[in-house]
Amino acid sequence: MQVDLTTIFSARRILTMNPNRPEATHVAVRDGRILGVGPLDELVGWGPHTLDTRFADKVLMPGLVEGHSHVSEGTFWRYLYLGRFDRMDPDGKVWPGAASIEEVVARLQAADAKMGAGTEPLSGWGLDPIYYGERRVTRQDLDRVSTTRPVGVMHASGHIFNVNSRALELAALLRPRVNHPGVPLGADGLPTGELKGPDAMTLAGKHIGFDREVLANDEPGLRQFARLCVRQGVTTATDLANLLPPDAVAMMRRVTDEAAFPVRIMSFRRFQGVTPQQAVDHVVDLRDQSTEMLRLGAIKLFVDGSIQGFSARLRWPGYYNGAPNGLWYTIPGQIRELYHLALEQGILVHSHTNGDQATEMALDCLEQALRDEPARDHRFTLQHCQLADAAQFRRMKALGMCVNLFPNHHFYWGDQHYATTVGPERAMRMNACATALATGVPMAIHSDAPVTPLGPLFTAWCAVNRLTASGRTLGTEERIGVADALRTITLGAAYTLRLDGEVGSIEVGKRADFAVLEDDPLEIGAERLKDVRIWGTVQGGRVFPAADV
Amino acid sequence: MSVSVTVIGGFLGAGKTTLVNHLLRNAGGLRIAVLVNDFGALPIDSDLIVGSDGDTLEISGGCICCSYGSDLMEALLDLPQRRPGIDRVLIETSGVALPGMVASAVGLLEAYALDGIVVLADAETVRRHAADAYLGDTITRQLAAADLLVLNRCDLIAAEVRDETLRWLEGQAPNGRVVPAERSVVPAELVLGLRGGDRAAGALRAPGGxxxxxxxxxxxxxxxxxxxxxxxxxxxxxxxxxxxxxxxxxxxxxxxxxxxxxxxxxxxxxxxxxxxxxxxxxxxxxxxxxxxxxxxxxxxxxxxxx
Structure with a gap:
């Protein structure tokens, strides 16, 4: 019988994120935890062991931590991918980006042909027509795919659908005199098939396969998400905003507890439809249901909307194109109350603030809450926080806040931010990683998958290079170094989740969570950081090769 | 036949919930469905509640109150199956929602017809809120969307302040009509338009009381x-x-x-x-x-x- 076996992995290089020993060649693992890291001769003192050399030519990093993702990234792969850029699916297949609307239509036509006759919906995702010039996608485009089955495609932002005439018909929207800002009309007076915002989208969603009830509590989606995590070297990932009803919690506990489930999930309770007191009570109860692999007991709050959707709250001078200011998603008094009650109970709150006015509001609310309920190590985190200026980072520091910035935005929408949403100066300041680090605000960076692809090394590349899709470097001074970026996608993110004592670095006592890399991220060069090949992960001492996950 | 919808907006504390309760007490036989953003702050006076089931409160006289969280459209789509025979829908929006946007959303549904947007303003605080750095534009956009603007709590301010505030409100809501009120008491006939029968067929009656x-x-x-x-x-x-x-x-x-x-x-x-x-x-x-x-x-x- 094999009891308490110690395995010592050898590696080409181990990047530990522990300043006491930044690099090593061996790591010893017992009971899923790190027994020690260092040269082999130091580790053998732990007694009998197996020397595992399968990583001898690989580079190990702490398992990557994705501090802002959604499990729906796994769900969406059941739909047809129609994005502009190449993207890897849970099977490891890379779907090439669609270069034109014609190509989008052709892929849908091919998928339709495979489905044969019938009226079941054909659903796609990831569409981003801003890359195809001024022309919008219309129902006539999608009618070329099918006039008998509903066809619907979700945009990359998640805030817009394009649907065909059949889907409009089923949603009772194929009629004249529809008067709604989210439903543009064509020259014929009928909707063009673009449905913007949750109200218009809800009407079509269930007819095109995007039924909310299907998307919630999705066990196959969770499994697919976990496979993607392995492919991206991720061993801890957030599910940032879930209503966490009992059946969803039960499903997630059961699935994450399986012997072969490869990623620790931290699921935040979305603050919605309940009072601050009810939310905190619910989460206090959930906290006790946490397991090693499913962490519960934190709250996600939405303060405003999105910048590219013009629903983020901006301070003066507002949107570059003159669009009216965005929307508050939560009443300020409720934010204060929620912060207060959460501080009282030691509950972690992460707040979505895209615009700088939303950030200011969250800072004000926390400042007031802390006055009433002083707390020393709350780690309340501003998520996205894309437009924060230096003074706001100083306030975050003073209030003990963390930030989780969104550098992927530069690549995907940086050109639009420059030209349309916030203008050049604020576009160059956006996601001010260097300022955050210089100010000493604990920082993570994220993908917000499925909004942009899950992949912390890609996110790190974005933070290091700040390149837009068109090749513009957006804010040279806010670039950060590779070493800082690597620390940010491991220990940095773990800190914002209060998990830095367990994961985020390779040192004695912590979970044996590693990203196993073919290339050395410190050697490959800053401009190629995203090209680091990922072999797989080790999670809790269990080895997960991406090749057969 | 489409069901009439009244959108009730206004900032937190303006008296929306009080108005909803007042209307329920004076529903005159109408079966009203009240849709509220959440059940946080006791949306319905307890003496009116005859039962509850999850996110639905049963109210005397065949009325109901449902919370819709973030998904008003889903709630409106479900309502006819869930509760056939509803005569009127009142949507009480959240304090930072824009009632004009809610009204547009109602317009997407063929089963409903917007009757009007009623926005309440607290006479004591509305001007201060309208000047607030964070909330000002939200408040003024709420007011501007009103068909009927109720200046509430007029009993708490001096007559000249009230008159000045009424004039100011008229400027804020170029497409609305402004009425003063105390404790959200506005004739149900004015807000609901009719008593009994369906929207088009029923006759409007003079306010009573x-x-x-x-x-x-x-x-x-x-x-x-x-x-x-x-x-x-x-x-x-x-x-x-x-x-x-x-x-x-x-x-x-x-x-x-x-x-x-x-x-x-x-x-x-x-x-x-x-x-x-x-x-x-x-x-x-x-x-x-x-x-x-x-x-x-x-x-x-x-x-x-x-």
Missing amino acids: IAASVLYESVELTVDRTVDVDRLARSLAAPDAGVLRAKGCLRDASGRLVVLQIVGRRFECTDAPAGATPGTLVAIGLRGQLDRAAIDRALEETYFSS
């Missing part, structure tokens, strides 16, 4: 000639007529029966349902502001010569 008759008056006219209904609607919805709400079932030049409805400056002319009795026009306005002569004149001008 002592409180209402001090503040409001109404006129009831018999119209036995054919009318240019659209033109009449425009005249009555113009500010000088002093009409807050009007309804009539009238015959146009082609002999078609048309139901005319006005809330503030919003008007709508639709084909009358079968069985509607033509010939009556009722208008409600603030006492002293409802201009009977202007209404007569408007009618005179829109009669078709036969």
